Amino acid sequence: MSEQTMRGMRLGSQSLENEVNVNLAKRSKHSFICGDNHTTEIVFAAEADLPETWQCRQCSQLAAIVTDGKHIELEVLNNRPGRSHYEMLLERRSTEELEEILKERIAYIKGRRALGKAEL
Ligand SMILES: [Zn+2]
Numbered sequence: 001m002s003e004q005t006m007r008g009m010r011l012g013s014q015s016l017e018n019e020v021n022v023n024l025a026k027r028s029k030h031s032f033i034c035g036d037n038h039t040t041e042i043v044f045a046a047e048a049d050l051p052e053t054w055q056c057r058q059c060s061q062l063a064a065i066v067t068d069g070k071h072i073e074l075e076v077l078n079n080r081p082g083r084s085h086y087e088m089l090l091e092r093r094s095t096e097e098l099e100e101i102l103k104e105r106i107a108y109i110k111g112r113r114a115l116g117k118a119e120l
Pocket of ligand 1: 034038057
């Protein structure tokens with residue numbers, strides 16, 4: 001008699017534990033916005049440490065997390081160590097300037113080619 005009662009108790013407490021686990025596994029959705037304003041939504045466990053950045057799903061740029069409707073300025077992100085040479089170059093020159101330099105360079109190489117001096 002007493003053994004049966006204990007078994008019943010054990011089963012009851014087990015199912016209570018499962019409910020607690022379900023509550024702990026709460027998830028929350030967070031949005032990340034990239035420089036081109038694409039939104040990437042990622043679901044995290046509620047207690048997880050949130051990353052400040054995520055890779056944009058549409059264009060693979062760095063996207064900043066949106067907190068309280070705001071997100072970190074991507075310029076701030078770009079000034080962090082680890083940015084590529086191309087990113088640093090774009091901070092000093094606009095794409096138009098770079099295209100202009102490229103045209104000059106191509107003209108220079110073509111000129112050298114015409115003289116038979118080009119190595120490229
Ligand atoms: Zn994007």
